[in-house]
Amino acid sequence: MQRAPHSDVPVCVLGLGLIGGSILRALHRAGRPAYGWNRSAAAADDASAAGFDASSDLAATLRRADAGHIVVIAVPVPALDPVLAAIAEHAPNAWLTDAVSVKGDVARRVADAGLTERYAGGHPMAGTAFSGWEATDAALFDGATWVVTADDATPARAWRLAASVGLDCGAVVVPAGSTEHDAAVARISHSVHVVAEAVAITAELDPAAKQLALTLAANSFRDVTRVAGTAPSLVNAMCEANRDALLDALDDTIAELISARTELADSGTVRDITERGYAGRKAYENARRTPFVPVLDGAGWQRTLREAGHAGGVVTALPGS
Amino acid sequence: MQRAPHSDVPVCVLGLGLIGGSILRALHRAGRPAYGWNRSAAAADDASAAGFDASSDLAATLRRADAGHIVVIAVPVPALDPVLAAIAEHAPNAWLTDAVSVKGDVARRVADAGLTERYAGGHPMAGTAFSGWEATDAALFDGATWVVTADDATPARAWRLAASVGLDCGAVVVPAGSTEHDAAVARISHSVHVVAEAVAITAELDPAAKQLALTLAANSFRDVTRVAGTAPSLVNAMCEANRDALLDALDDTIAELISARTELADSGTVRDITERGYAGRKAYENARRTPFVPVLDGAGWQRTLREAGHAGGVVTALPGS
Numbered sequence: 001m002q003r004a005p006h007s008d009v010p011v012c013v014l015g016l017g018l019i020g021g022s023i024l025r026a027l028h029r030a031g032r033p034a035y036g037w038n039r040s041a042a043a044a045d046d047a048s049a050a051g052f053d054a055s056s057d058l059a060a061t062l063r064r065a066d067a068g069h070i071v072v073i074a075v076p077v078p079a080l081d082p083v084l085a086a087i088a089e090h091a092p093n094a095w096l097t098d099a100v101s102v103k104g105d106v107a108r109r110v111a112d113a114g115l116t117e118r119y120a121g122g123h124p125m126a127g128t129a130f131s132g133w134e135a136t137d138a139a140l141f142d143g144a145t146w147v148v149t150a151d152d153a154t155p156a157r158a159w160r161l162a163a164s165v166g167l168d169c170g171a172v173v174v175p176a177g178s179t180e181h182d183a184a185v186a187r188i189s190h191s192v193h194v195v196a197e198a199v200a201i202t203a204e205l206d207p208a209a210k211q212l213a214l215t216l217a218a219n220s221f222r223d224v225t226r227v228a229g230t231a232p233s234l235v236n237a238m239c240e241a242n243r244d245a246l247l248d249a250l251d252d253t254i255a256e257l258i259s260a261r262t263e264l265a266d267s268g269t270v271r272d273i274t275e276r277g278y279a280g281r282k283a284y285e286n287a288r289r290t291p292f293v294p295v296l297d298g299a300g301w302q303r304t305l306r307e308a309g310h311a312g313g314v315v316t317a318l319p320g321s
Numbered sequence: 322m323q324r325a326p327h328s329d330v331p332v333c334v335l336g337l338g339l340i341g342g343s344i345l346r347a348l349h350r351a352g353r354p355a356y357g358w359n360r361s362a363a364a365a366d367d368a369s370a371a372g373f374d375a376s377s378d379l380a381a382t383l384r385r386a387d388a389g390h391i392v393v394i395a396v397p398v399p400a401l402d403p404v405l406a407a408i409a410e411h412a413p414n415a416w417l418t419d420a421v422s423v424k425g426d427v428a429r430r431v432a433d434a435g436l437t438e439r440y441a442g443g444h445p446m447a448g449t450a451f452s453g454w455e456a457t458d459a460a461l462f463d464g465a466t467w468v469v470t471a472d473d474a475t476p477a478r479a480w481r482l483a484a485s486v487g488l489d490c491g492a493v494v495v496p497a498g499s500t501e502h503d504a505a506v507a508r509i510s511h512s513v514h515v516v517a518e519a520v521a522i523t524a525e526l527d528p529a530a531k532q533l534a535l536t537l538a539a540n541s542f543r544d545v546t547r548v549a550g551t552a553p554s555l556v557n558a559m560c561e562a563n564r565d566a567l568l569d570a571l572d573d574t575i576a577e578l579i580s581a582r583t584e585l586a587d588s589g590t591v592r593d594i595t596e597r598g599y600a601g602r603k604a605y606e607n608a609r610r611t612p613f614v615p616v617l618d619g620a621g622w623q624r625t626l627r628e629a630g631h632a633g634g635v636v637t638a639l640p641g642s
Contacts, residue, residue, distance in 0.1 A: 125539045145537055176533055183530035187523050188538040192545050194591060197598025198577035199516055202508050204601055205573045209504035211631050212497055214608035216466055217509040218446045220548045221605070224513050227541045228602040232595035239591045250582045252526045254575060256519035261571045270515060270560045274553035277518020280525055281549035284542070287535035310533050 005032040006318055007164035012036070012065035012094065013072045014083055016043050016054060019099045019124065020074030021136030024052055026169040029138045037061040039079070043133045058083075062090035070161040072122070073098035073106075077237050080106065084113035097122040097162035101185060102241040103149050103178035120158040121149035121178060123185075124171060139170065145289075145314065146171035149178045150305040156296040159305075163294075163315060172289065173315040175305035186245035191253055193227050193235045194246070200228040289314045326353040327639055328485035333357070333386035333415065334393045335404055337364050337375060340420045340445065341395030342457030345373055347490040350459045358382040360400070364454045379404075383411035391482040393443070394419035394427075398558050401427065405434035418443040418483035422506060423562035424470050424499035441479040442470035442499060444506075445492060460491065466610075466635065467492035470499045471626040477617040480626075484615070484636060493610065494636040496626035507566035512574055514548050514556045515567070521549040610635045 011027055013020045016038040024047065027034035035053035038044040047054035055061050065071050071094045075083050080100070087096065096119040100106050103121040110119045126144040146166030148159055163173045176184070203217065203225075204210045239246055260273040292313040294305055332348055334341045337359040345368065348355035356374035359365040368375035376382050386392050392415045396404050401421070408417065417440040421427050424442040431440045447465040467487030469480055484494045497505070524538065524546075525531045560567055581594040613634045615626055 125537055127540075144539070147537065174533070174536055180530050180533055181537075183527050184534040184537050187527060187530065188534045188542040191523060192520055192541045194581055194594060195516055195520055195578065196541075196545060197594045197601075198574050198581070199513055200598045200601035200605065201577050201594070202512060202570055202574045204604060206504050206508060206569070209501050209508065211608075211633055212495070212501055213505040213509045214605050215495055215610060215630070215633055215635070216446055216468065216502075216505050217605055217608075218465070219448075220513045220517075221509040223544045223547050224517060225598075225602050225605065226544050228598040229606070230599075232592070232599045235595045236590060236592055239585065239595075240589055243585060243589055247582065247586060248527070249523055250578060250585070253519050253523045254578050254582065256522050257516065257571060257575050257578070260515050260519070261568065261575065264560065264564060264571070265568060268561055268564055269557060271553070271557055273515060273518045273522070274556045274560075277521045277546075277549040278551075278553045280518075280521030281546050283525060284521065284535050284538055284546065285550070287532075287538075289536060309536070312532055312536055314536070 005030050005164070006167040007161060008033065009161055009164070010034060010069045011072060011165055012061060012069050013074060015073065015075035015079075016047050016133050016136075017074065018127065018131045018135045020072065021047065021133045022138065022140040023072055023074060023099065023165070023169055024054070025136055025138035026141055027165070028052065030168040032168045035061070035064070039075075046133050058086050059090050062086055062094070065094040066091040068093055068095070070095045070097060070165060072165055073100070077241055080109050081113075084109055084115060088113050088115055094118065095158045095161045097148070097158065097165065099124055101189070101238050103147070103181045105241040107149070107151065107178050116153055117155055118158060120154050120162040122162050122166065123147040123181065124166065124169070141166070142170040144171045145174050147174050147176050147181050149181060150175045150302040150309075151178050152302055154302050156301065160296055160318060163318060167316070167318070172291075175294065175309040175315065177306045180306065180310065182242050182245045183248070186242050186249040190239050190242050190246045191249035193230065194239065194250060195253060196225050196228040200225040288312055291316045293317065293319055295319070326351050326485070327488040328482060329354065330482055330485070331355065331390045332393060332486055333382060333390050334395060336394065336396035337368050337454050337457075338395065339448065339452045339456045341393065342368065342454045343459065343461040344393055344395060344420065344486070344490055345375070346457055346459035347462055348486070349373065351489040353489045356382070356385070367454050379407050380411050383407055383415070386415040387412040389414055389416070391416045391418060391486060393486055394421070398562060401430050402434075405430055405436060409434045409436055415439065416479045416482045418469070418479065418486065420445055422510070422559050424468070424502045426562040428470070428472065428499050437474050438476055439479060441475050441483040442468075443483050443487065444468040444502065445487065445490070462487070463491035465492045466495050468495050468497050468502055470502060471496045471623040472499050473623055475623050477622065481617055481639060484639060488637070488639070493612075496615065496630040496636065498627045501627065501631065503563050503566045504569070507563050507570040511560050511563050511567045512570035514551065515560065515571060516574060517546050517549040521546040609633055612637045614638065614640055616640070
């Protein structure tokens, strides 16, 4: 027997690519009222033909959402500003979240559009190498983490509704500050992509060994360079939007490699980096997520939520409304 | 119906850990006469109990191999020199190969033991996270590449017998010079391990985001840092034995990352590294192996073999003897 959705407030999904389309499918699976919009009529038609409530008329879709619905922005970064302007015009009474990977950048754009008091940022930590409506999957977020930002200005109602979307998509919700989120993803995703690119390039930089390297490359090379196969435009968009945090992360990685290089040159060993790297990997493997029930009122509730998320806390259900 | 083995010369495997034990199992599967030695009697007993011909008496095992058998050295690097001394004493008429990951270092030790004219180096490109006889698997090398070194001093008979071992284990054989092999593996394995350690460390270097980073880490971090979970002593042994080639590879990776960092700081984009990294990954995915029949006599046959291996050639069968 299916459990009830975590909210009955309808969800308006803007953008029906891999992430937005999968959100629409997952919400439908959960019995949550949801509808979508896509700029290209072809994807909207495909979604409609698959039995979903989808349109390519943005103004009409947003007027519908203006009745206090929660809007999920899942469009590419270059389309963010025009979509936010349309929301401010046609749906000032909607609540607002998003599914974009850098939160400080989106929060600034939301503030520029005058929508901060309707907004809690979101970031589902899931994806595949594929894109577009044809790649969508109702199970894409099952068991994944889904960040909902709790900054000092975040409204409780927006946080609750954004979290309900993540939960109804099958994810567990992690509260975090926007800045802290961006620092973390710079280190576990954006710089990781850049490093994988450097490894893929290094394999071919010695002309005397290039072809042999490609012939001999086995599991370690295959796994480490897998994300270098991501479309460069996608990696660029993530990295460029998170420039400052990514610079910090790259500086740390470069310093570690220079330190290892120096140890190897001076004393013939890489003992320091292998021992600390092993400990780092084990800390990741042993990291525990601890469910907790969020309190969404009282002074400083946002800080309390951030601290809980920072300590490994995850939200798997919302308090009774 | 099973095909005949690629040679009927018996194989003597020294060291029955993951690699040596799996070689013994794979040769047995192929119908090739083979027997093994292990320093600890426990592993030798386990192998015997499993139906294999195994002993913990090194001198007796080597006297048996002295009848022109091929010896495969699969012991840890610290045990190489005493094992080579024992071979020079008890089995000067045996042929010799090995399964150690750095070839220049082993070739020097073999020369020091006076065994160069009996030796062709070997390196099966396979492994798992596990070790010891209990982890051995007859299918470990199926479809893998197995380097057999063809240096100017390599004797044809040793090359043929070393290659026959790789083929009978289910691998395809790639001829390469020792120096070229070590340069290639520095770039597709040793530096890749060091970079993975640096990524695993970087995730935890920002105290304000450390726990959150571990909670949010998803597929890209998991895949890139997987090899950081390898026992530090194993990574150290590989890296230390390949110091010079690894320093070159690390220098290239560091230069790429500094270049990307500079582009990001100066112009807000990482376009250059993402485009070249993507191309590098695609070159790896599209690399083709072309079977060819090696010619093992005539002036400069070793160079011809090296060039064929460098151009993507692999050996899947030996010419009739």
